[in-house]
Amino acid sequence: MFSPEGPRLRELAVQALSSVERGYDLLAPKFDHTPFRTPGSVLDATAGALRRLGPFDTGLDLCCGTGAGVDVLAQVCRRSVTGVDFSAGMLAVARERTRPGGPPAGHVRADARALPFGPAFDLVVSFGAFGHFLPRELPELFAQVHRVLRPGGRFAFPVGAPSRPGSLVYWKLLGFDTVMRVRNAVWRPPFVMYYRTLRFGGLRHELDRAGFRVELHPLPGFGQRPDGSPRARLVVARRPEE
Structure with missing residues (x-):
């Protein structure tokens, strides 16, 4: 499951018993060697789809982690790209990434539910972060994204089709979520990370409520x-022109 450069079982146990912020601070140096990192195939497919919709001027990677999404933004944005995350450890790794050419990249430590920006971005992306938010937190999260986009700006993120009930992936995700629920029932602080809490229907409903107009673009490289x-x-959610 993990490469030789990835975290050991003891390290994962310590991280899992920490808060979300502290856990990711500890995991940051080895995060890119874990299966938790968004696969390169997903990043490449997203970049390709965004090229057809762009170019854009300014971009924001929401919950940027070690900066893989910032690299995607650098391919489709002309003026500047920014990564925001609440883990200082993850941001430290992101700042060390080498990005030859492309627009200037900045990194800001902040909570995604309280973004310290005005309407400064033409594009916001996010990869694999929604499992860290409970369903009741989505309205505020999406309201924040809507607020930092310029009129006509887009919020984009990839989603996969749900796993087939009874499949190996289905049981793996269900098992992970069950372990996390038990952990959070008996241990504090909680570590919010669930794979099956947020359904696509719920995401789309909250995007609509936040004032976005939602489009779906197939990523054909993953088949049917x-x-x-x-x-x-x-998913491409556009803030309407005012």
């Missing part, structure tokens, strides 16, 4: 399900 629907899509 037996019913012909794509296995992965890019």
